[in-house]
Amino acid sequence: MTKLIFIVFTLLTLGTAYATYYGYGAESSAVSRSVRAGSVGNAAAYGVK
Amino acid sequence: MSEVRSVSCTSCAAPLELKGGHNVRSLVCGYCGAVMDAHEGYQAVAKFQRIERPFTPFMIGRTGIIQEVRFTVIGLIGYEMVEDGELYSWVSSQLFSATHGYAWITYNDGHVVFSRRVRELPEPAQVKHFKRKRRITFRSDEYRLFEQYTARVAFAEGELTWIARQGDNVSVTEAINPPHLFEYEQSGDELEFGLGQYLSHEDVAQAFDLKESLPRASGIHPCQPFTPSQFVKSLSKVGQIFCCVSAAAFVVWAIVGAGQTMASKRISDPLQGNTQLAFTVNDPDQLVEVAIEAPLDNSWIFVEGRVEDGDEPILAIGRELGYYYGSEGGESWTEGSKTASVAFKVPAAGNYALELEAESEDSRIRWLDVEVRQGVMPLRYLIALLLIAAASALSLPITKFGFEKRRWGDDDDD
Helix, strand or coil, X not given: CHHHHHHHHHHHHHHHHHHHHCCXXXXXXXXEECCCCCXXXXXXXXXXX | CCCCEEEECCCCCCEEEECCCCCCCEEECCCCCEEEEHHHCCEEEEEXXXXXXXXXXXXXXXXXXXXCEEEEEEEEEEEEEEECCEEEEEEEEEEEECCCEEEEEEEECCEEEEEEXXXXXCECCCCCCCCCCCEEEECCEEEEEEEEEEEEEEEEEEEECCCCCCCCEEEEEEEEECCEEEEEEEECCEEEEEEEEEECHHHHHHHHCCCCCCCCCCCCCCCCCCCCCHHHHHHHHHHHHHHHHHHHHHHHHHHHCCCEEEXXXXXXXXXXXXXEEEEEECCCCCCEEEEEECCXXXXXXXXXXXXXXXCEEEEEEEEEEEEEEEEECCEEEEEEECEEEEEECCXXXXXXXXXXXXXXXXXXXXXXXXXXXXXXXXCHHHHHHHHHHHHHHCHHHHHXXXXXXXXXXXXXXX
């Protein structure tokens, strides 16, 4: 039982290290990505201005 | 081995086996319920109205080895108690060993306690004012008062070390130090002390060589020790290890988690026009963060930024910073922040340009600090790992706390 839980925690830790190192899912939500689409947002587009 | 003799019931003439020693005081006929005085030629002195024999795995004649002593069950006595309108019952089996005398094994809703009379006095020797959790001492061990009740003798059979009569009352005060139980037993003017020990089903099965498994225990017995499951023990142990791993990861994060600065600039008069800041990204899989700071004073600034790859725009960002302060009712307050940041990823390694444009109604804003960092690591996953590890590490004490809470009911005056 201890071994099994240890393995689960090890996998969890590796996943955490990976996600932390690569910043998985941590991009700011207000960032509008328009990769090479030619369309660049502006402040008005976010309804901020 | 105990010597086996037999007598005939002086009331119904049924043959009855005798397995107890010289201190047996009464014999209760299992057929007619007659209580016979062993010191008076088995003359009938009382009678039990026959009721159904209560269940116990420790029936008369059964033998078992407890604490390295072979005992034989020689008698049964069933008790009843009514509390809050609910009837509770249990069965104590009188044990006899030719070398070690008498003892009891009590079966109560799946729980088993082995106990013996003791002659040493506890401190205090009498409990005149019962108060739950009050401490008493016996043989240098500390016990806590658990409950006080009066039980009624409802059933008896076989040999007993005193003359039991149906309806006799015994007042019991129990104190616990799991797995031990100390009892003050008062019958009339007589006060006796008993010391018990909780036996697990495994202990009982081994001691009595039981082939059948005991019924599942109901609830928590007063002196039942806390025995966590293997899963909880393992989870807690591994959780402690990974709490340390998480703590080490936090140290690493504190050193490298902020990433490395790729470009920084203090923009003078940011409201006057656009500004460009070039930076290089080496690893496109890692986060890039743009952090901005402005000297706000009850004002706001909106910063619009574009990250461009050569001539092609790849990202657009917009952030409003506002910082306000004041005092109201003698208390000062602040709202908002002078800093903001956005994190993003670029599609490929290479050179990029960040173009910034700021807008504000506050012309006092003379500068804007901008910094671009690569390899910024979010803290959220480490926090989640630490919380999971900590919860796992605490699973054992939390489970124990819950167990003790259930043992003591709603008491919280510890």
